[in-house]
Amino acid sequence: MKLVKYLANLGYGSRKQVALMFREGRITDAQGEVLYADDPLDHDDLRVDGEPLDPAPGLLVMLHKPAGYTCSTKDRGRLVYDLLPPRFRLRSPLLSTVGRLDRDTSGLLLLTDDGVLLHRIVSPKSKLSKVYEATLANDLRGDEAEIFASGELMLESEKMPLLPAGLEAIDPRHARLTLHEGRYHQVRRMFAAVGNHVEALHRSRIGGLGLAGLPSGEWWILGDGDRAELFKA
Template sequence: MKEDRQLAKYLAHLGYGSRREMEAAIRRGRVTGQGEDLRFDGEPLDPPPGMVILMNKPAGFTCSRADQGRLVYELLPPRFLLRDPPLSSVGRLDADTTGLLLFTDDGKLLHRLISPKSDLPKTYEATLARPLEGHEADLFASGTLMLRGEDKPLLPAQLEVTGERTARLTITEGRYHQVRRMFAAAGNHVEALHRAAFGPLTLGDLPEGEWRLLTAEEVASLG
C-alpha cells in the first residue's frame, strides 16, 4: 500500500533501517499505533526531524566522527547516526572537557547556534594549575585580549572567581580552545574544564554520560 511505503520511507529517514527493512517490519507488525502514537517494537517513535538533544558529556570522548578513540555519538542510540538529515553536535568540546553538549538534525538551527554572529552565552567552570592572581577578570572583560596567532581581540567575557584555583567564565564566542587559551594568555593553565550552561540551558540533575531531548519551549529559548 502507498501508506505503508510512505511510512517505511519515514522510518528509514529516522534511522530505524533501510526502506526495504522497514517495509518488512511493517508487514510483520513491528510498527503499531497511528499518528502521534506510532510505536516501533512497542517503543514510542523517535522525534521527527528537528530534534535537539542535550548531553552531559564525560571526559575522554571526542565530538568528531572522524577522530580515533571514543566518540560522543557512541553514547546515543546507534540509529540516531542513520537519521536523514544527519545528527551533528552543536560545536565541539575537546576530549578532556566535560559538560553540556547539544546535538541537532536541524541544519538551520545548527548553523545559527555556531555562527560567529550568535551571542548566546556559554559558561565554563575551570580548575587551574596555579592560583588566580587577581588581574584575570579585568583582562577578560576588557575586550582587548588577543589570543596567540589571531589578529582580532576577544569580545568581553565575564569571570567569577569561585576559589583559589577555580573560576566560572562566561563567553559569547566559540573560538578554538578559547577558554584554555584565555587562561594561558593570563599566565595560567587549565587542568579541568566543564561547560555548565549554553544560553539558558543547564544540565540540571542529568547524570554524566546521559542525554535527554529538549522540549519545544527549551528549543525556542535558544532564540
C-alpha cells in the first residue's frame, strides 16, 4: 500500500492533505530523514511531525465505558469515541464497537478495525460469556436464579426463549449475571420479566477478559496475550 493511502487510512487526513504533509517534509523516518510518498512502507519506522504513528491496522482496544456515553459515531451527546484519540474516529476501516452497551450501562467495551476479529468475538460459536453487575430497585425474591437458568424465560416481543443464564446474589439488591448471548437490553428486560428494575448496570467481563483495574473513561490497546485471554473458555 502506498504511504499516502496508508496514512489517510490511519486518520491523518484526506489523501490530498497527507500528500501535502509529504511535500512539507513532515513525514520522516525514525532518524529524521524526510520520506517521500513512493518510499517503502515500514510502520514502525514512520514518523509524523517527529511522532511515531498511531497503532497499525488490526487494532483491538478495551475501553472502560462510563455511564452516559453512547456507542455511536453520529448520535448527539457524549460518544465513546470522545474518550479516544481524535484520529481513531477517522480510521478506515472504521474502529467499530464490538456489540454495544446502552448509554446508561458502564463497563468493558471492545473496539476493533478488524472485521474478521469482530465477527469472531460476537459469533455464538465462540461461546464468549458476558458478566454484568446489576443494582436493583427492589430486593431479589429468591427464585430469579432458577428462572434465569431454566432456558425457558421469554422476553416481551421475543419468539425464542433465552439461553440459560447464571445469577449470583451479591446482596439483596445487587446481582451478578452471566449471559451467553446478547439480545437488546437483555439484562434490563430479564429483571423486568421477574418484576424488578435495574437502576445501574456494569459489564465487568467478556470471555476471559476483565477490566483489570482500568479506570472509568480510560482505554488501552490489547496485545496478543490479552486476545488469547479473551478467548479462554
